[in-house]
Amino acid sequence: MLDANNLTCCKSDRVLFQQLSLSLDVGDILHLQGPNGAGKTSLLRILVGLSQPQSGCVNYQHTSIEQSNDFAQQLIYIGHKPALNPALTAIENLTYWAQMHGVSLLSDIWQILSDLGLAGLEDIPVSQLSAGQQRRVALARLWIKPAKLWVLDEPFTALDVNAIDMVQQKMQRHAQQGGAVILTSHQPVDMMHNIKVLIMEYQWL
Numbered sequence: 001m002l003d004a005n006n007l008t009c010c011k012s013d014r015v016l017f018q019q020l021s022l023s024l025d026v027g028d029i030l031h032l033q034g035p036n037g038a039g040k041t042s043l044l045r046i047l048v049g050l051s052q053p054q055s056g057c058v059n060y061q062h063t064s065i066e067q068s069n070d071f072a073q074q075l076i077y078i079g080h081k082p083a084l085n086p087a088l089t090a091i092e093n094l095t096y097w098a099q100m101h102g103v104s105l106l107s108d109i110w111q112i113l114s115d116l117g118l119a120g121l122e123d124i125p126v127s128q129l130s131a132g133q134q135r136r137v138a139l140a141r142l143w144i145k146p147a148k149l150w151v152l153d154e155p156f157t158a159l160d161v162n163a164i165d166m167v168q169q170k171m172q173r174h175a176q177q178g179g180a181v182i183l184t185s186h187q188p189v190d191m192m193h194n195i196k197v198l199i200m201e202y203q204w205l
Protein backbone atom coordinates (compact mmCIF):
# COMPACT_ATOMS: atom_id res chain seq x y z
CA MET A 1 0.00 0.00 0.00
CA LEU A 2 2.66 2.51 1.09
CA ASP A 3 6.34 2.26 0.19
CA ALA A 4 9.09 4.56 1.35
CA ASN A 5 12.39 4.18 -0.46
CA ASN A 6 15.81 5.35 0.73
CA LEU A 7 14.58 8.31 2.75
CA THR A 8 17.09 10.71 4.21
CA CYS A 9 16.02 13.48 6.56
CA CYS A 10 18.22 16.18 8.10
CA LYS A 11 17.12 18.75 10.65
CA SER A 12 19.34 21.50 12.06
CA ASP A 13 22.46 19.95 10.55
CA ARG A 14 21.72 16.55 12.15
CA VAL A 15 20.96 13.52 10.02
CA LEU A 16 17.87 12.00 11.64
CA PHE A 17 17.84 9.00 9.32
CA GLN A 18 19.32 8.02 6.01
CA GLN A 19 18.53 5.40 3.39
CA LEU A 20 15.45 4.43 5.39
CA SER A 21 13.01 2.21 3.54
CA LEU A 22 9.77 0.69 4.72
CA SER A 23 6.76 -0.98 3.27
CA LEU A 24 3.23 -1.05 4.62
CA ASP A 25 0.85 -3.63 3.19
CA VAL A 26 -2.85 -4.22 3.60
CA GLY A 27 -3.46 -5.57 7.09
CA ASP A 28 -0.25 -4.18 8.55
CA ILE A 29 0.06 -2.28 11.80
CA LEU A 30 3.52 -0.76 12.06
CA HIS A 31 4.66 0.64 15.40
CA LEU A 32 7.47 3.17 15.09
CA GLN A 33 9.55 3.17 18.23
CA GLY A 34 12.54 5.19 19.38
CA PRO A 35 13.71 7.75 21.90
CA ASN A 36 12.63 11.39 21.96
CA GLY A 37 14.14 13.21 19.02
CA ALA A 38 14.90 10.08 17.01
CA GLY A 39 12.86 11.38 14.08
CA LYS A 40 9.54 9.48 14.27
CA THR A 41 7.34 12.54 13.74
CA SER A 42 9.69 13.75 11.01
CA LEU A 43 9.30 10.40 9.25
CA LEU A 44 5.50 10.41 9.55
CA ARG A 45 5.33 13.93 8.11
CA ILE A 46 7.37 12.80 5.12
CA LEU A 47 5.18 9.71 4.66
CA VAL A 48 2.04 11.86 4.42
CA GLY A 49 3.63 14.52 2.21
CA LEU A 50 3.71 17.32 4.78
CA SER A 51 7.48 17.65 4.49
CA GLN A 52 10.06 16.65 1.94
CA PRO A 53 12.99 14.30 2.53
CA GLN A 54 16.51 15.31 1.52
CA SER A 55 16.41 12.24 -0.71
CA GLY A 56 14.17 9.29 -1.40
CA CYS A 57 10.52 8.96 -2.32
CA VAL A 58 7.18 7.74 -0.99
CA ASN A 59 4.70 5.80 -3.13
CA TYR A 60 1.08 4.96 -2.49
CA GLN A 61 -0.16 1.98 -4.51
CA HIS A 62 3.03 2.24 -6.63
CA THR A 63 2.44 5.90 -7.52
CA SER A 64 4.28 8.84 -6.02
CA ILE A 65 2.13 10.39 -3.27
CA GLU A 66 2.40 13.75 -5.06
CA GLN A 67 0.90 12.25 -8.20
CA SER A 68 -1.51 9.74 -6.71
CA ASN A 69 -5.15 10.54 -7.40
CA ASP A 70 -6.48 8.84 -4.31
CA PHE A 71 -3.73 9.14 -1.67
CA ALA A 72 -5.36 12.11 0.06
CA GLN A 73 -8.75 10.43 -0.08
CA GLN A 74 -7.39 7.23 1.45
CA LEU A 75 -5.37 8.89 4.21
CA ILE A 76 -6.18 9.90 7.74
CA TYR A 77 -3.26 11.63 9.42
CA ILE A 78 -3.61 12.64 13.05
CA GLY A 79 -0.58 14.46 14.40
CA HIS A 80 0.56 14.54 17.99
CA LYS A 81 -1.46 17.71 18.56
CA PRO A 82 -5.24 17.22 18.39
CA ALA A 83 -5.57 19.91 15.65
CA LEU A 84 -8.89 21.21 16.92
CA ASN A 85 -10.13 24.79 16.94
CA PRO A 86 -10.49 25.44 20.68
CA ALA A 87 -13.32 27.95 20.17
CA LEU A 88 -15.48 25.44 18.28
CA THR A 89 -17.45 22.54 19.69
CA ALA A 90 -16.66 18.90 18.99
CA ILE A 91 -19.50 18.74 16.47
CA GLU A 92 -18.35 21.94 14.75
CA ASN A 93 -14.73 20.80 14.61
CA LEU A 94 -15.65 17.43 13.15
CA THR A 95 -18.15 18.93 10.70
CA TYR A 96 -15.48 21.30 9.43
CA TRP A 97 -12.93 18.51 9.16
CA ALA A 98 -15.40 16.24 7.37
CA GLN A 99 -16.20 18.96 4.84
CA MET A 100 -12.50 19.59 4.23
CA HIS A 101 -12.10 15.89 3.49
CA GLY A 102 -15.14 15.60 1.27
CA VAL A 103 -17.00 13.42 3.72
CA SER A 104 -20.66 14.02 4.41
CA LEU A 105 -20.87 14.05 8.17
CA LEU A 106 -22.68 10.97 9.31
CA SER A 107 -26.03 11.35 10.95
CA ASP A 108 -24.67 9.13 13.70
CA ILE A 109 -21.95 11.59 14.72
CA TRP A 110 -23.73 12.02 18.06
CA GLN A 111 -23.60 8.25 18.54
CA ILE A 112 -19.90 8.16 17.65
CA LEU A 113 -19.14 10.86 20.20
CA SER A 114 -21.26 9.06 22.75
CA ASP A 115 -19.38 5.80 22.10
CA LEU A 116 -16.17 7.77 22.65
CA GLY A 117 -17.40 8.83 26.08
CA LEU A 118 -18.29 12.37 25.06
CA ALA A 119 -22.05 12.32 25.59
CA GLY A 120 -23.19 15.69 26.87
CA LEU A 121 -19.94 17.35 25.77
CA GLU A 122 -20.69 17.57 22.04
CA ASP A 123 -21.66 21.22 21.92
CA ILE A 124 -19.32 23.06 24.26
CA PRO A 125 -16.06 24.63 23.02
CA VAL A 126 -13.32 22.02 23.00
CA SER A 127 -11.14 24.42 25.00
CA GLN A 128 -13.37 23.43 27.91
CA LEU A 129 -12.64 19.73 27.48
CA SER A 130 -9.87 17.86 29.26
CA ALA A 131 -6.76 16.82 27.33
CA GLY A 132 -7.99 13.23 27.05
CA GLN A 133 -11.45 14.37 25.92
CA GLN A 134 -9.86 16.57 23.25
CA ARG A 135 -7.83 13.60 22.09
CA ARG A 136 -11.03 11.55 21.85
CA VAL A 137 -12.58 14.25 19.63
CA ALA A 138 -9.50 14.18 17.40
CA LEU A 139 -9.64 10.39 17.15
CA ALA A 140 -13.35 10.47 16.23
CA ARG A 141 -12.02 11.15 12.71
CA LEU A 142 -11.18 7.45 12.51
CA TRP A 143 -14.88 6.66 12.84
CA ILE A 144 -15.99 9.38 10.40
CA LYS A 145 -13.90 9.09 7.25
CA PRO A 146 -13.56 5.82 5.35
CA ALA A 147 -9.85 5.68 4.50
CA LYS A 148 -7.47 2.77 4.08
CA LEU A 149 -4.30 4.32 5.49
CA TRP A 150 -4.09 5.65 9.02
CA VAL A 151 -0.97 7.56 10.09
CA LEU A 152 -1.17 8.33 13.78
CA ASP A 153 1.41 10.24 15.81
CA GLU A 154 1.13 9.41 19.52
CA PRO A 155 -2.61 8.67 19.35
CA PHE A 156 -2.77 7.49 22.97
CA THR A 157 -1.42 10.67 24.53
CA ALA A 158 -3.62 11.75 27.46
CA LEU A 159 -6.04 8.84 27.00
CA ASP A 160 -7.09 6.70 29.93
CA VAL A 161 -6.73 2.91 29.90
CA ASN A 162 -10.25 2.24 28.59
CA ALA A 163 -9.87 4.68 25.72
CA ILE A 164 -6.47 3.22 24.79
CA ASP A 165 -8.04 -0.25 24.62
CA MET A 166 -10.92 1.05 22.49
CA VAL A 167 -8.61 2.77 20.01
CA GLN A 168 -6.35 -0.27 19.78
CA GLN A 169 -9.37 -2.47 19.05
CA LYS A 170 -10.44 0.01 16.37
CA MET A 171 -6.99 -0.16 14.76
CA GLN A 172 -6.97 -3.95 14.86
CA ARG A 173 -10.39 -4.13 13.17
CA HIS A 174 -9.26 -1.60 10.58
CA ALA A 175 -6.26 -3.74 9.67
CA GLN A 176 -8.37 -6.90 9.55
CA GLN A 177 -10.83 -5.18 7.22
CA GLY A 178 -8.22 -4.27 4.60
CA GLY A 179 -6.68 -1.13 6.07
CA ALA A 180 -3.20 -0.37 7.33
CA VAL A 181 -1.90 1.65 10.26
CA ILE A 182 1.43 3.24 11.07
CA LEU A 183 1.71 4.79 14.50
CA THR A 184 4.15 6.12 17.03
CA SER A 185 3.60 5.48 20.70
CA HIS A 186 5.82 5.57 23.73
CA GLN A 187 3.22 3.38 25.41
CA PRO A 188 3.02 -0.37 24.79
CA VAL A 189 0.44 -1.40 22.17
CA ASP A 190 -0.12 -4.82 23.68
CA MET A 191 -3.84 -5.10 22.88
CA MET A 192 -3.05 -5.61 19.20
CA HIS A 193 -1.70 -8.75 17.50
CA ASN A 194 0.75 -9.17 14.62
CA ILE A 195 2.29 -5.76 15.07
CA LYS A 196 5.36 -4.93 13.07
CA VAL A 197 7.95 -2.81 14.82
CA LEU A 198 10.47 -0.35 13.38
CA ILE A 199 12.96 0.97 15.91
CA MET A 200 14.56 4.31 15.10
CA GLU A 201 17.82 5.05 16.86
CA TYR A 202 18.91 8.51 17.93
CA GLN A 203 21.66 9.44 15.47
CA TRP A 204 24.36 11.81 16.69
CA LEU A 205 25.76 12.48 13.21
Ligand SMILES: Nc1ncnc2c1ncn2[C@@H]1O[C@H](COP(=O)(O)OP(=O)(O)OP(=O)(O)O)[C@@H](O)[C@H]1O
Pocket residue numbers: 011012016034035036037038039040041042043
Ligand atom coordinates in the same frame (compact mmCIF):
# COMPACT_ATOMS: atom_id res chain seq x y z
N1 LIG B 1 11.10 22.15 12.03
C1 LIG B 1 12.22 21.76 12.64
N2 LIG B 1 13.33 22.50 12.59
C2 LIG B 1 14.47 22.10 13.18
N3 LIG B 1 14.60 20.94 13.83
C3 LIG B 1 13.52 20.17 13.90
C4 LIG B 1 12.27 20.51 13.31
N4 LIG B 1 11.38 19.53 13.55
C5 LIG B 1 12.04 18.62 14.27
N5 LIG B 1 13.30 18.99 14.48
C6 LIG B 1 14.31 18.23 15.20
O1 LIG B 1 14.34 16.92 14.68
C7 LIG B 1 14.56 15.98 15.71
C8 LIG B 1 13.52 14.89 15.58
O2 LIG B 1 12.25 15.41 15.95
P1 LIG B 1 10.96 14.50 15.85
O3 LIG B 1 9.81 15.31 16.33
O4 LIG B 1 10.87 13.88 14.51
O5 LIG B 1 11.33 13.34 16.90
P2 LIG B 1 10.43 12.19 17.54
O6 LIG B 1 11.18 10.91 17.37
O7 LIG B 1 9.07 12.23 17.00
O8 LIG B 1 10.46 12.60 19.07
P3 LIG B 1 9.39 12.42 20.27
O9 LIG B 1 9.45 10.97 20.69
O10 LIG B 1 9.92 13.34 21.32
O11 LIG B 1 8.03 12.84 19.75
C9 LIG B 1 14.55 16.73 17.01
O12 LIG B 1 15.88 16.87 17.45
C10 LIG B 1 13.96 18.08 16.67
O13 LIG B 1 14.55 19.10 17.42
